[in-house]
């Protein structure tokens with residue numbers, strides 16, 4: 333069984349434009365809003381089945397599209413950012429967030 337970690341608290345940093353989550357194993361994860369919007373896993377952005385998504389590595393986002401208004405909790409396994417342009421269908425599971433963590437400890441330099 334993989335260890336299940338849960339968020340204790342979430343913070344949206346409007347100045348740095350980053351989201352931070354404190355996990356119950358003590359880790360403080362953080363992600364830039366831009367990275368999260370680019371990684372949006374919804375069917376429209378990421379594609380589904382044979383259909384490609386609208387978001388690629390070259391997609392340029394507007395300020396509103398990368399501004400996170402708030403976070404909606406989905407059950408006990410995921411959260412959905414609510415973006416300033418109204419987009420809110422991307423569900424980030426906790427394990428996906430952990431995998432793409434951008435804190436100093438986990439960030440990869442070429443990203």
Ligand SMILES: [Zn+2]
Pocket residue numbers: 372373374375376377378419421422
């Ligand atoms: Zn999306």
Ligand SMILES: [Zn+2]
Pocket residue numbers: 359360361362433434435436437438439
């Ligand atoms: Zn981390």
